[in-house]
Amino acid sequence: MVRGTYYRIILIKLKILGWGVLSYELEDRVVSLVSEKARVRRTLESLLDPSEKARVRADHHSRRKPRPCGMTIHTGIGCSYGCIYCYIWDMGFPGSPRPYPLSPLGMAYALALNPYVVPGHTLAAYGSVTEPFLPETREHAIEYISTVHEWLRLPSQVSTKAIIDEELALALKSREPGISVLVSAVALGELGRRLEPNAPSTEDRIRAAGAASRMGLHVTLFLRPIIPGIPLGEYEALIRYAREQGMERIVLGTLRVTRGIVSRLRAAGVEIPPSRLPETLHARRQAPVRATDIKERLKLVAENMGFTVYPSACAANIDSHSLKCWKCPHGPCGGRPRDPGVEQVAAALRALSGGRADFRVRRIGPCNYRVYPRSGISRVEIAAHWVAEVSMCRVAVAGAR
Numbered sequence: 001m002v003r004g005t006y007y008r009i010i011l012i013k014l015k016i017l018g019w020g021v022l023s024y025e026l027e028d029r030v031v032s033l034v035s036e037k038a039r040v041r042r043t044l045e046s047l048l049d050p051s052e053k054a055r056v057r058a059d060h061h062s063r064r065k066p067r068p069c070g071m072t073i074h075t076g077i078g079c080s081y082g083c084i085y086c087y088i089w090d091m092g093f094p095g096s097p098r099p100y101p102l103s104p105l106g107m108a109y110a111l112a113l114n115p116y117v118v119p120g121h122t123l124a125a126y127g128s129v130t131e132p133f134l135p136e137t138r139e140h141a142i143e144y145i146s147t148v149h150e151w152l153r154l155p156s157q158v159s160t161k162a163i164i165d166e167e168l169a170l171a172l173k174s175r176e177p178g179i180s181v182l183v184s185a186v187a188l189g190e191l192g193r194r195l196e197p198n199a200p201s202t203e204d205r206i207r208a209a210g211a212a213s214r215m216g217l218h219v220t221l222f223l224r225p226i227i228p229g230i231p232l233g234e235y236e237a238l239i240r241y242a243r244e245q246g247m248e249r250i251v252l253g254t255l256r257v258t259r260g261i262v263s264r265l266r267a268a269g270v271e272i273p274p275s276r277l278p279e280t281l282h283a284r285r286q287a288p289v290r291a292t293d294i295k296e297r298l299k300l301v302a303e304n305m306g307f308t309v310y311p312s313a314c315a316a317n318i319d320s321h322s323l324k325c326w327k328c329p330h331g332p333c334g335g336r337p338r339d340p341g342v343e344q345v346a347a348a349l350r351a352l353s354g355g356r357a358d359f360r361v362r363r364i365g366p367c368n369y370r371v372y373p374r375s376g377i378s379r380v381e382i383a384a385h386w387v388a389e390v391s392m393c394r395v396a397v398a399g400a401r
C-alpha cells in the first residue's frame, strides 16, 4: 500500500508512543485515502491557473460540511422552472439560470480542498438548489458529474425534473455508471402544471424516466414535496402512473415551508391545513410541515404496488452503488456494514488527527460509536466524519455542532 511520507511518520510516531503495534484495517484505509486525496489535490493544483485557484479557495464548496444526503454540488445559479413550493426564491436565487462559475476541474479541486470530502466515499448530490439539466446548465452539470467522479470517485446522485432523454441517459451512464437519478414529481395533469409551471409535464418526465430505467440507469421517483392539502388520491394516481411506466423505486419527501411558500401555494389554490403548519412561519428559515402520517400511508400504497421504498435520497444512492450504510437511524441501507470495533475506530481517529487530539471512544450499539474529545475538538470532528464515511457506521462526536 502506498502512503504519503507525512502519514508514515505519524504512524511510526504513534507506534513509538505505544499506541499499538498492530496495523488496523480501518486505519490503513483512511491513511491511504488521505494520501490519495493529497495526490489529487496536488495534480489539480498544477492544472489550474492562479486566478481560478484563488476563486476556488474562496468558494463554499471548498469548506462546507456535507449535508446528510451528501455534499451538495451547485451546477448553476437560479432556476427557470418556477415551482410554487420551491425554497430557492426565499434564499435569493434568481429566476434566470446561469452555470455555476467554477470550471469542472475547479469544482473537483474545491472538493479536493474540502476537509470533509473523502474520496470514493462522500456522497455527491447534484440538483439541490437548481435544476441541473436546464438548457443553460445541462452540459456544465454533465461535466461536473463526470469530472468529480473521475478525480474523486464520489458516489453521485442527481435530482431533476427534466426529461431524461436517450442522449442524457447515455451521457450519465457512461460518465458515472452507478449514478442515482431521482426524478422529482408532485402531481399529474393540471395540478402538476399549476405547481410546476415551467417544468416539463409530470407525465412526460415519468415516461422518459421509465425509458431511462429500461436503458439501465438507476432511476427513482422522488415524490416530493408531499403537500398536506392535496388529496391523497392525487399522490396515489401519480405513484400508479409511475409504476405503469416501469418505475420501481421511490423516495418520499415532505414539504418545508416559509411564509412565502405558504402564500404562493394558497395563491395556486392549495391551502395547507393550519394544524399541519409549524407554529411559526419565517421569511427565510424553512420549517417542516406535519405530514409523517401522510408519508406513511403513501409508503404503504407504493409498497403494495411493488415499489422499493427508500427512507431517503441517500439510500437510493447507496443502493445504486451497491454500498452498505448505517450512518443514521434509518439504516442499515444496502445491508449491514462491517462493524470495525472500538480499537479500529480509535486507531483511525488517532491517525487522522495526527496524534494532536485527546479523546475516548465508546461503542453504543452495532456500528454506532460516540467520541468524547478532551482536546482538539475540531480536529476530532473532521476525523470522526472521515471514520464514519469510510466505515459507513455512525461516529458521532459528543458536544459537536
Ligand code: SF4
Pocket (backbone or CB within 6 Å): 068, 311, 312, 314, 315, 318, 325, 326, 327, 328, 329, 330, 331, 332, 333
Ligand atoms: S443509513 Fe441509509 S438513510 Fe441513513 S445515511 Fe445511510 S443511506 Fe442514508
